Amino acid sequence: MPSSPKAPAEQIDARLVRRLAGILNDTGLSEIEVEHDGLRIRVARTLTAAAPVAVAAPPAAVAVAPAAIEVAAPATVPAIADGDAVKSPMVGTVYLQPQPDSPPFFKVGDTVSEGQTLMIIEAMKTMNPIPAPRAGRILEFLVANGQPVEFGEPLAIIG
Structure with a gap:
């Protein structure tokens, strides 16, 4: 049969x-x-x-x-502080420092000027600097060094 x-x-x-x-x-x-x-x-x-x-x-x-399906999901969505979100212009991997052994571009609480590089996104083996869209103070980083990011994903908050 x-x-x-x-x-x-x-x-x-x-x-x-x-x-x-x-x-x-x-x-x-x-x-x-x-x-x-x-x-x-x-x-x-x-x-x-x-x-x-x-x-x-x-x-x-x-x-x-x-x-x-036993998948550990984030317990909460990170709260976005009052301020302007800097969003990812592309899909890639974010780096908060210029070189692996270098200090980060900025830390939470630092003041930035418009156009200063906040971080780098690597996409297709190309390092793309992400500039500050305006002057202000870094209120929060929403990503970690080496984290994959998607287009439009909030990366940092400038207040």
């Missing part, structure tokens, strides 16, 4: 979904999608949802229960 092909929901490997969720955590990405042999798995997170969602397509979509 021939065996019937597995339905897409039965083909989903929970370990693979957990590994993809781990990649999201490790890299700071908001979503990742993998397709192999007609099975597509997309794991995504948003600032308001704590658990990634997996989808198999085509033909059926299956959401994996949040309890099945």
Whole structure:
């Protein structure tokens, strides 16, 4: 008797979904999608949802229960202090210092002038300086040195 092909929901490997969720955590990405042999798995997170969602397509979509994925999500979204957010103009890796063994460009509380380099974003092996959009005082850094950032992500607050 021939065996019937597995339905897409039965083909989903929970370990693979957990590994993809781990990649999201490790890299700071908001979503990742993998397709192999007609099975597509997309794991995504948003600032308001704590658990990634997996989808198999085509033909059926299956959401994996949040309890099945053990991903450490940020407990809270960082509060943005009163001031102007400096947003990332690109996707890349942020560096708060010019060289690995150098002091940071600025620390919280330092005063900056318009146009001074606040940090660098490396994108495609190119170091891109991120200038201060206006003069003021650094109220908060919202990213860590070496952290991946996305387009439009707030990087720092100038008050």
